Amino acid sequence: MHVKLSPARIWAANAITAILDHGHSMDDFLAGSNGFTAMSQRDRALARAIAGTVLRRLGQVDIILALYLAKPLPPKTGLMRAILRCATAEILFLRSPAFAIVSEAVSMAASKGKTRAFRHLANAVLRKVAAEGPERLKEIPATVNIPDWLCQSWQEAYGEAAIEEAAKVLIEDQPTDLTVFRELADWTEKLSGTPIGEQSLRISPSDRQAGDITKWTGFEGGAWQVQDVAAALPALILKPRAEEYIIDLCAAPGGKTAQLAASGARVTAVERSQSRLTRLDQNMKRLGLNVQSVCADALQWKPETLADAVLVDAPCTATGIFRRHPDVLALKTPEQVNDMAERQFSILKAAASMLRPGGRLIYCVCSAQVEEGEEIARRALEELPLGPLAIETGPLSYVETFIKENYLRIPPGAWDDKGGLDAFYIAAFTRQ
Numbered sequence: 001m002h003v004k005l006s007p008a009r010i011w012a013a014n015a016i017t018a019i020l021d022h023g024h025s026m027d028d029f030l031a032g033s034n035g036f037t038a039m040s041q042r043d044r045a046l047a048r049a050i051a052g053t054v055l056r057r058l059g060q061v062d063i064i065l066a067l068y069l070a071k072p073l074p075p076k077t078g079l080m081r082a083i084l085r086c087a088t089a090e091i092l093f094l095r096s097p098a099f100a101i102v103s104e105a106v107s108m109a110a111s112k113g114k115t116r117a118f119r120h121l122a123n124a125v126l127r128k129v130a131a132e133g134p135e136r137l138k139e140i141p142a143t144v145n146i147p148d149w150l151c152q153s154w155q156e157a158y159g160e161a162a163i164e165e166a167a168k169v170l171i172e173d174q175p176t177d178l179t180v181f182r183e184l185a186d187w188t189e190k191l192s193g194t195p196i197g198e199q200s201l202r203i204s205p206s207d208r209q210a211g212d213i214t215k216w217t218g219f220e221g222g223a224w225q226v227q228d229v230a231a232a233l234p235a236l237i238l239k240p241r242a243e244e245y246i247i248d249l250c251a252a253p254g255g256k257t258a259q260l261a262a263s264g265a266r267v268t269a270v271e272r273s274q275s276r277l278t279r280l281d282q283n284m285k286r287l288g289l290n291v292q293s294v295c296a297d298a299l300q301w302k303p304e305t306l307a308d309a310v311l312v313d314a315p316c317t318a319t320g321i322f323r324r325h326p327d328v329l330a331l332k333t334p335e336q337v338n339d340m341a342e343r344q345f346s347i348l349k350a351a352a353s354m355l356r357p358g359g360r361l362i363y364c365v366c367s368a369q370v371e372e373g374e375e376i377a378r379r380a381l382e383e384l385p386l387g388p389l390a391i392e393t394g395p396l397s398y399v400e401t402f403i404k405e406n407y408l409r410i411p412p413g414a415w416d417d418k419g420g421l422d423a424f425y426i427a428a429f430t431r432q
């Protein structure tokens with residue numbers, strides 16, 4: 001029987017192979033694949049749902065598959081592993097008719113040289129998954145979707161409950177968070193959202209308009225930008241003032257730069273990657289904000305005058321953004337945490353040298369690893385000319401529980417009853 005292959009399923013299998021077998025990030029795969037934009041809106045939604053479900057449910061998917069694969073697949077089998085993972089995720093979690101998924105997966109395997117030899121195996125395994133998988137799944141907790149090394153490190157840092165909460169937010173449909181630059185009340189009504197603090201608007205998956213976010217009302221006119229509630233906090237904690245000179249180090253794509261510039265401060269955005277800086281410039285143009293952007297390495301660049309404030313959003317392993325970017329769970333390693341910590345401390349040291357005495361410095365990372373957050377801040381207080389700066393909790397009452405004097409730590413799994421929050425570490429200092 002001839003089965004027509006859906007472009008969404010082919011795309012998903014390719015994305016999962018690129019990410020899980022070849023170590024590419026989802027963003028890089030998307031940037032290099034014209035196939036995604038060429039698909040219809042419906043196919044794009046299905047492709048995202050399948051690939052996203054494999055990444056969010058990888059532990060459960062692989063345990064179920066292992067039950068029915070007599071021995072592990074050999075290494076060089078092209079898309080075969082991804083075809084099995086995608087079909088299993090779809091059968092177990094997306095409630096599509098199982099017979100159609102199985103026959104399409106078998107046809108996909110039959111259509112390529114490297115996978116053809118496995119088509120009968122795919123048929124046998126996926127039929128078992130369809131028949132027995134939903135029942136067997138009940139014995140497999142969602143915590144297996146978080147890799148062991150992260151479970152161990154998060155358990156040590158935040159306790160057992162954080163793992164359960166992280167596992168819960170990982171498999172949920174995520175809300176869309178916007179940072180609104182003016183008339184928050186108006187946009188709350190227009191976009192059916194819930195305002196959070198002074199600038200954020202959370203739109204739940206059920207209230208969200210369908211389709212491309214760049215087509216939503218207010219995007220073109222620059223009324224708002226997409227930004228997780230947690231990612232908006234560093235600039236709010238810095239409390240930018242009109243006319244002061246602020247350096248945003250490691251700035252692209254400019255989410256925090258925009259918040260700083262919208263306050264009327266004179267902002268210099270420093271970013272090492274030219275392509276990312278171009279995106280920052282485009283974003284500032286859309287938002288109607290005036291920023292001086294500089295393509296430079298934060299470790300080499302020196303400002304002409306010392307700044308009133310510096311914001312350092314350091315490069316990091318990004319393990320804290322696992323709920324919006326679940327590929328980080330598979331891609332990051334403990335070795336990368338240690339490499340990052342060295343770079344982060346060097347960048348923070350350079351940042352301190354750009355600041356006038358009495359100036360404010362905010363250091364932040366979207367990592368849930370204490371080596372990249374708490375440890376860096378502790379070292380900074382010991383080794384750099386920086387003192388702690390108390391964070392004012394008044395306007396930040398919605399995250400008050402995460403604030404301790406001069407730092408704010410959002411653990412993985414935070415707000416598990418309210419749609420989740422990216423894990424972040426933010427520390428405030430003053431230059432001595």
Ligand SMILES: C[S@@+](CC[C@H](N)C(=O)[O-])C[C@H]1O[C@@H](n2cnc3c(N)ncnc32)[C@H](O)[C@@H]1O
Nearest residue numbers: 250251252253254255256271272297298313315
């Ligand atoms: C976490 S992202 C910044 C996100 C940004 N602050 C925002 O809110 O949209 C870190 C950025 O630092 C840049 N970067 C990494 N090392 C750098 C360095 N040594 N100097 C300048 N930029 C650097 C990366 O290219 C990346 O764009």
